[in-house]
Amino acid sequence: ALVSSTAMLTRAREEGYCIAAFNVHTLEMLQAVVEAAEEAEAPLILQSTVGTVKHLGASYMAAMAKVAAASANVPIALHLDHCHDDELIAECIKVGYTSVMIDASMHPFAENVERTRRVVELAARHDVNVEAELGKVGGVEDDLVVADADAVLADPTECEEFVRLTGVSTLAPAIGTAHGMYKGEPRIDFTRIGEIAVRVGVPLVLHGGSGIPLEQVKRAVSLGMAKMNVATELRIGFSDAIKQVFAENPDENDPRTYMKRAKAAVKSIALAKMSMCGCIGKA
Ligand code: 13P
Ligand code: ZN
Ligand code: NA
Numbered sequence: 001a002l003v004s005s006t007a008m009l010t011r012a013r014e015e016g017y018c019i020a021a022f023n024v025h026t027l028e029m030l031q032a033v034v035e036a037a038e039e040a041e042a043p044l045i046l047q048s049t050v051g052t053v054k055h056l057g058a059s060y061m062a063a064m065a066k067v068a069a070a071s072a073n074v075p076i077a078l079h080l081d082h083c084h085d086d087e088l089i090a091e092c093i094k095v096g097y098t099s100v101m102i103d104a105s106m107h108p109f110a111e112n113v114e115r116t117r118r119v120v121e122l123a124a125r126h127d128v129n130v131e132a133e134l135g136k137v138g139g140v141e142d143d144l145v146v147a148d149a150d151a152v153l154a155d156p157t158e159c160e161e162f163v164r165l166t167g168v169s170t171l172a173p174a175i176g177t178a179h180g181m182y183k184g185e186p187r188i189d190f191t192r193i194g195e196i197a198v199r200v201g202v203p204l205v206l207h208g209g210s211g212i213p214l215e216q217v218k219r220a221v222s223l224g225m226a227k228m229n230v231a232t233e234l235r236i237g238f239s240d241a242i243k244q245v246f247a248e249n250p251d252e253n254d255p256r257t258y259m260k261r262a263k264a265a266v267k268s269i270a271l272a273k274m275s276m277c278g279c280i281g282k283a
Contacts, residue, residue, distance in 0.1 A: 135174030177208030197224030
């Protein structure tokens with residue numbers, strides 16, 4: 001069965017490694033990251049964005065994840081990524097999601113606290129993990145578009161107050177990473193991660209995982225980041241593999257042929273990310 005992500009993340013924070021959380025959009029992407037996790041003996045967080053829930057339907061997404069979890073030899077959680085719609089959060093919890101992100105970071109602090117608190121109350125009744133965001137992560141993630149100029153870093157004192165006021169079980173503080181690939185290297189504020197981590201005991205979440213170099217991931221994890229979200233690199237790997245199939249054979253018309261290649265590409269990216277996160281063998 002799907003498990004709440006709280007226990008796996010708490011242990012990761014305590015022991016100083018990070019769980020890779022993958023945004024998937026199709027059955028084959030889901031199967032690819034599940035196979036990677038089983039091979040790596042790593043705990044796994046499957047994620048879907050709001051856009052993907054709308055594309056596939058929450059119950060289909062949950063059903064696929066449940067089938068995977070039923071036969072997997074590693075713990076698997078299913079997480080709803082960046083959602084500010086209370087009704088969709090409630091629907092996802094109802095169909096079996098074991099973790100949700102309430103992203104009210106576009107609202108002023110007090111309102112973010114209030115909205116997050118409401119979700120924490122609902123989630124607590126279902127043993128569901130809650131992640132919230134402080135500051136604003138820049139870049140593009142599905143429907144969520146934050147211009148560089150509007151990206152703001154999280155304030156460490158506010159982070160402490162936010163966790164105390166909301167009782168949230170995981171916190172995603174904006175610390176300089178961005179959704180999508182980077183032009184050059186990301187400019188991560190490591191001092192800020194450290195300042196947040198001494199004030200906040202819950203597992204911290206690193207958004208914008210695509211494109212972060214290994215050394216920077218390791219440093220962020222050593223400072224308290226216990227979950228890393230990866231979306232864009234999987235989509236690129238998946239799509240490039242399919243483009244390659246059609247470049248080689250424009251007449252290809254068997255989804256099983258191109259999906260097999262796409263799945264293999266996603267699996268190898270997932271394994272590389274798990275290795276960066278240090279979660280291999282931690283299941
Ligand atoms: P990337 O698209 O940069 O991997 O970011 C993923 C993410 O943060 C999803 O919430
Ligand atoms: Zn994100
Ligand atoms: Na990124």
